[in-house]
Amino acid sequence: MTLDYAAYIASLPRVLAGAGTVFRAADGRVLLVEPNYRDTWVLPGGTVESDQDESPRQAARRETAEEIGLDLEPGRLLVVDWVRGPERLPLVSYLFDGGVLDEEQFAAIRLQEEELLSWRLVAPEELASYVDARMALRLGAALRALADGRGPAELEDGVPPQRSA
Template identity: 50%
Template sequence: MPPREQTPPDEWLAGRPRFLAAAGALFTDAEGRVLVVKPHYRDHWLFVGGQLDEGETPEQACRREVKEEIGLDAALGGLLVVDWTQPTRDRPLPLVVFIFDGGTVDPARIRLDRDELDEFRFVSVAASLGLLSANGRRRMPVALDAKRTGTTRYLSAGAE
């Protein structure tokens, strides 16, 4: 049997699926309220975090984004949620989001990046659900439950 021809790596990679990835952190204050941030460029509030840069792991991206957005060089706790979301009209690629436990933080330690964010708030879980995007509203209770139980949770297009 003759040997099979192998596809060159660049051709093989060009045919592979593409997706976006982001990482964020769930922070709470001493009263158990959750931290949400309001970027200039969105109508809704978000977890602290953002897109992974080329070559970054989700943990590295999360730590970088936390430092950039709220000025904390925080050690992250465990992975709480992995959420796979399908492409949309506005985002033609699938998105996988990693949410880590950011722990408890004193609001006085936060130094907001005014170039990217307008505001931050520590709010009740119920109040956060009125501020977050639809995806954020799906992730928040799951992330809090994962933090409570110590079990990483997986979401796929909104379903567990």
């Protein structure tokens, strides 16, 4: 019996991948963007384009350049989050360190007019009032990874997974 590899691949579950970048100001505030297609703010980022053989790191860089006009190489991986949802396929979300931007870089931000309304620097303690609950958890884990130098944080729906004994 031979394996029909194409049929096997077609039978596997589908998963989306997304990548974002955590940019900060010198005072620790986080850069968020306001999309025109949802009620909450987000990080610069978006979907990994698998048809382009794009990696999450490449997607984070591309999306940052498209959305805010800054072509910057992402730093270290801070978070990997397995996100479940009844409204969509499962998502693997990657957050990368974008570093601390200077005044010149902030002044150079140019928003992608088709998708974004504005950008803002938000203090860490205020993030939960701008982003959805899962993103708030993910951002908290990213900021902890930045503070303690460890990581990346492994999350499931924004929280560390329960480990079996």
